[in-house]
Structures are given as C-alpha cells and as structure tokens.
Amino acid sequence: MRGYDKHAFEPFAVTVDLAVLTLRAGALHVLLVERGQEPYAGRWALPGGFLLPEESAETAARRELAEETGLADVTGLHLEQLRTYSEPARDPRMRVVSVAFAALLPNPPEPRGGGDAAEARWVPYDKAQGLAFDHDRILADARDRVGAKLEYTCLATAFCPAEFTLGELQGVYETVWGTALDRPNFRRKVLATPGFVEPVPGAARLTGGRGKPAALYRAGPATSLHPPLPRTPREGRPA
Amino acid sequence: MRGYDKHAFEPFAVTVDLAVLTLRAGALHVLLVERGQEPYAGRWALPGGFLLPEESAETAARRELAEETGLADVTGLHLEQLRTYSEPARDPRMRVVSVAFAALLPNPPEPRGGGDAAEARWVPYDKAQGLAFDHDRILADARDRVGAKLEYTCLATAFCPAEFTLGELQGVYETVWGTALDRPNFRRKVLATPGFVEPVPGAARLTGGRGKPAALYRAGPATSLHPPLPRTPREGRPA
DNA sequence: CGTCTTTATAGTCGTAGTGACTATTAAGGG
DNA sequence: CCCTTAATAGTCACTACGACTATAAAGACG
Numbered sequence: 001m002r003g004y005d006k007h008a009f010e011p012f013a014v015t016v017d018l019a020v021l022t023l024r025a026g027a028l029h030v031l032l033v034e035r036g037q038e039p040y041a042g043r044w045a046l047p048g049g050f051l052l053p054e055e056s057a058e059t060a061a062r063r064e065l066a067e068e069t070g071l072a073d074v075t076g077l078h079l080e081q082l083r084t085y086s087e088p089a090r091d092p093r094m095r096v097v098s099v100a101f102a103a104l105l106p107n108p109p110e111p112r113g114g115g116d117a118a119e120a121r122w123v124p125y126d127k128a129q130g131l132a133f134d135h136d137r138i139l140a141d142a143r144d145r146v147g148a149k150l151e152y153t154c155l156a157t158a159f160c161p162a163e164f165t166l167g168e169l170q171g172v173y174e175t176v177w178g179t180a181l182d183r184p185n186f187r188r189k190v191l192a193t194p195g196f197v198e199p200v201p202g203a204a205r206l207t208g209g210r211g212k213p214a215a216l217y218r219a220g221p222a223t224s225l226h227p228p229l230p231r232t233p234r235e236g237r238p239a
Numbered sequence: 240m241r242g243y244d245k246h247a248f249e250p251f252a253v254t255v256d257l258a259v260l261t262l263r264a265g266a267l268h269v270l271l272v273e274r275g276q277e278p279y280a281g282r283w284a285l286p287g288g289f290l291l292p293e294e295s296a297e298t299a300a301r302r303e304l305a306e307e308t309g310l311a312d313v314t315g316l317h318l319e320q321l322r323t324y325s326e327p328a329r330d331p332r333m334r335v336v337s338v339a340f341a342a343l344l345p346n347p348p349e350p351r352g353g354g355d356a357a358e359a360r361w362v363p364y365d366k367a368q369g370l371a372f373d374h375d376r377i378l379a380d381a382r383d384r385v386g387a388k389l390e391y392t393c394l395a396t397a398f399c400p401a402e403f404t405l406g407e408l409q410g411v412y413e414t415v416w417g418t419a420l421d422r423p424n425f426r427r428k429v430l431a432t433p434g435f436v437e438p439v440p441g442a443a444r445l446t447g448g449r450g451k452p453a454a455l456y457r458a459g460p461a462t463s464l465h466p467p468l469p470r471t472p473r474e475g476r477p478a
Numbered sequence: 479c480g481t482c483t484t485t486a487t488a489g490t491c492g493t494a495g496t497g498a499c500t501a502t503t504a505a506g507g508g
Numbered sequence: 509c510c511c512t513t514a515a516t517a518g519t520c521a522c523t524a525c526g527a528c529t530a531t532a533a534a535g536a537c538g
Contacts, residue, residue: 009289011250050248057325084323084338086296099323211485212533450514451504
C-alpha cells in the first residue's frame with residue numbers, strides 16, 4: 001500500500017478534542033461539557049467537535065476553544081496538538097479519529113453555554129474522572145505533556161496574565177507538579193534564564209493581600225529553558 | 240458544536256505516514272518510496288497508506304513498517320506518533336488527514352519492493368528534499384523530535400543493535416545532532432546514568448577495525464535521562 | 479503605635495555535575 | 509618495531525543548584 005493510491009479507503013469521521021487547562025484558586029482545572037445525547041448521555045466530556053470541510057485540525061481546535069470559552073480573542077492563547085486517538089472502538093457509533101489538543105488559559109472566564117443546551121463548567125483536575133469516550137486518557141496525557149514541558153520550556157507564563165509576580169509563576173509550577181519549590185532558588189533560576197521573564201519597568205508592584213509587594217514581570221521572548229528547571233526541589237520521585 | 244452530536248460531519252480519508260530513520264555509514268538515512276501515480280508521480284515520498292477499517296493508527300503504522308522494510312518482526316522497533324497533519328490542501332485530490340509516525344531502526348535492511356511496483360530506498364537525510372505532499376515538513380519534524388528526545392531519554396539505543404559499544408552509541412548522538420562530543424565525558428555521563436546501558440558480562444569485546452577493542456553494552460531498563468545529556472559539547476548554539 | 483505575621487528579596491555555603499584536558503592501554507598497519 | 513587508532517582512566521577548575529539564613533516591606537491586630 002504505497003502512496004495512498006492503490007486501494008479503496010474507508011471514510012472516517014475526524015474530530016478535535018480539547019483539554020482546556022487553567023488555574024483557579026490554586027488548583028488545576030479543566031473545562032468540561034455535559035453530554036446531552038447518547039452515547040454517554042449525562043456524562044462529562046472534553047469539549048470538541050467535527051472538523052469542517054475546509055478546516056485544519058488546528059483551525060477547528062481554535063474555533064472550538066472560542067466557542068466553548070466564550071472568549072472573543074483566543075489568538076494569543078497557547079494551543080498545542082497532543083496526539084491523535086484512533087482506536088476502532090473509542091466511539092461506539094462509528095469510526096471517529098480524534099486529534100487532541102491542550103489549551104492553556106490565564107484568567108479563566110466563566111464558561112458560557114454554547115448554542116446548544118449542553119452545560120460547560122470548570123472542574124478540578126482531580127475530580128475530572130469517568131469522562132465519556134477515552135477522554136480520561138486524553139486528559140491525563142494533556143497533564144503529563146504540560147507538566148513535562150514546564151521543565152524545559154517557558155510554557156508556565158501561558159497560565160499567567162500579561163503581568164505577574166514571581167510568586168504567581170512559582171505557583172504555576174507547584175500546582176501543576178504538585179510539589180513545593182524553594183522560593184529563593186526558584187527566583188534565582190528564573191531570573192538567571194535570559195528572556196524567560198522581563199521586569200515591568202514602571203509600576204513594579206502589586207498587592208492583593210499581606211506581605212511585601214512583589215515586582216511585576218512579563219513573559220520574555222525565550223521559549224526554551226536551558227538547563228531545565230528540575231522537578232525535585234524538596235521531595236520528588238527519582239529519575 | 241458540543242460532544243460530536245448535533246451536526247452532520249464530513250468524511251475524511253485517514254492515512255499514516257512513516258519517517259523511518261536509521262544510521263548508515265555514519266549518516267542519518269530515511270526510507271523513501273517513489274510514487275507511481277499522480278499526484279506527485281515520480282517524486283519521492285514517505286511510506287504510508289490508508290487506515291484499514293478495524294485498525295488504529297498505531298496498528299496501521301506498524302503494519303506499514305513491516306511491509307515497507309520487509310522485516311519479519313517489527314515488534315521491538317521504536318515507533319512513535321509525531322503529530323497529525325490536516326491542512327485542507329495537503330492532498331490535491333481530497334481531504335486526507337495523516338497521522339505521522341517516526342520509526343527508528345538499528346541495522347537497516349535493504350528495503351524490498353512491496354507488492355506493487357513502487358521502489359523503496361534509503362536516502363541520506365540531507366538529500367531527502369522536494370518530497371511529495373507535506374512530507375518535507377513531516378520529515379523535518381521527525382528529525383527535530385528524535386534529536387530532542389536524545390537529550391532527555393534513552394532513545395539512542397533504538398538506533399543500535401542488541402549489543403553495541405559506547406563509541407557506537409556516541410556516534411548516534413553525533414550523527415543525529417551533527418556535533419562532536421568529547422569521548423571521555425560522554426562515557427562518564429552514560430555510565431553514571433543508572434539503567435541506561437548494561438555491560439555484556441562474557442565476551443566483552445568487538446572489533447572490526449583498528450584500535451583497542453571496546454566493551455559491549457546492552458540497552459538498560461531506564462527510559463529517561465536525568466539530568467539530560469546536553470547538546471553543547473564543544474561547539475553549539477546557545478539556549 | 480507597636481508587635482506579629484506574611485511575603486518578597488538578598489545572600490551564603492557546600493556539593494554534584496560537567497567541560498576541558500592529559501595519560502595510559504590495547505589493538506592493527508606498515 | 510614504531511606509528512596510528514581507538515578505548516579507557518583520571519585530573520582539575522568552574523558552575524549550577526539544593527539547603528539554608530537574613531533582611532525588607534507590607535497588612536493584621538491588639
């Protein structure tokens with residue numbers, strides 16, 4: 001079977017599924033929708049939908065992201081293809097091949113209900129279990145990918161608003177990894193990485209609570225982290 | 240468009256494309272097939288083909304790998320999903336969504352011609368340009384992915400036969416990365432990583448050429464490399 | 479108005495990892 | 509028998525990092 005040509009081919013339905021992750025109240029949350037129809041009626045699922053005839057998977061994913069979050073502008077958001085799930089039995093009705101994406105949001109908006117009656121809701125990651133289809137697996141893969149990329153990329157700023165403190169940035173790592181990091185060491189490492197964060201020159205303080213006001217930073221132009229930020233600050237699993 | 244249900248869906252053709260990489264004569268090679276039909280007749284392309292009705296993409300990829308290489312047993316070979324390419328215009332005939340894989344081979348066999356007349360051939364990576372469809376892009380992505388995974392995983396042994404010398408293992412890194420590594424430092428690093436390689440106890444030497452015979456090693460159980468093997472031994476780009 | 483708490487920031491110290499070397503060993507080629 | 513080649517052993521200095529202590533600047537609470 002060389003070069004697509006010789007044989008008849010089976011038509012497949014192609015969808016995108018989105019693991020939209022954000023931080024709310026110091027916990028990792030994922031956007032879920034409640035299914036209205038069979039199969040899996042009443043179960044929670046990752047938002048997603050069919051590819052339109054003239055769309056790439058990336059285009060469809062960004063369209064779905066806008067629809068489900070209700071955000072007017074999703075162009076700046078981090079959207080990343082995870083992998084494609086194609087087990088023959090993953091949808092009981094027919095062959096559905098799904099291209100999965102992970103999306104990262106800074107300030108989580110309240111999800112609006114889309115055009116249909118399905119409900120969308122932010123759910124803590126730990127409670128997002130028993131999802132429809134193979135979405136448990138997709139969601140776990142998304143978290144693994146994001147956690148891994150925090151180590152060697154500057155992805156963490158995608159969870160933060162335009163201006164943020166180093167404490168907030170550290171909270172991203174601690175929340176996604178589930179480990180505590182030493183604050184002075186984290187600070188030293190981040191500031192020593194050129195282009196990771198840039199200080200906001202003028203108004204360099206922000207406070208919502210107690211303690212000394214923290215300086216504000218913006219995301220810098222760097223995308224990779226060399227050497228990586230290790231996952232083992234106090235406790236941690238071995239290699 | 241929630242949960243797959245509401246709208247009619249477009250049927251797509253789904254294929255797998257394989258970037259089969261190996262080392263021949265100290266250079267990275269990729270397995271290419273010559274296309275017999277339009278579009279891109281006479282051009283070289285990555286091997287691949289349609290998903291069968293009851294196959295996952297992984298199953299189809301491994302089947303194609305066996306067909307194209309002529310190897311009887313491909314179960315032990317490293318096969319890894321890269322990403323899915325779904326641009327609407329990537330195939331001029333129709334909507335074809337392709338799930339791309341990277342495969343790594345130790346001893347490259349001479350490719351056999353498959354059932355059809357198309358020719359398969361090992362081509363040096365640097366000369367594999369002007370491929371059909373978006374296969375230039377897929378091939379470049381495969382090389383990027385493999386190169387990156389060499390840094391922080393034990394993937395390099397997938398390019399080596401069952402027993403190999405540390406010099407051969409170092410050659411994998413140098414060939415894929417295109418950089419020279421310091422031999423004593425490489426040796427120290429590899430041996431200091433538990434589970435990366437294990438010495439072959441009995442006959443611990445092999446020679447095909449000049450020089451002191453090298454000890455033989457096998458791949459160990461470890462899969463990740465902590466801390467990673469940095470890409471900058473003598474010369475190298477900055478972070 | 480002071481003290482306590484909280485958070486940010488500054489700095490110190492010892493160690494592990496590593497880049498850059500040099501030296502030695504064991505083979506083959508002329 | 510030397511020369512070359514490649515593997516292996518070992519040294520040394522520097523840097524990054526984990527662990528830790530100290531100081532600064534805010535609000536809370538009496």
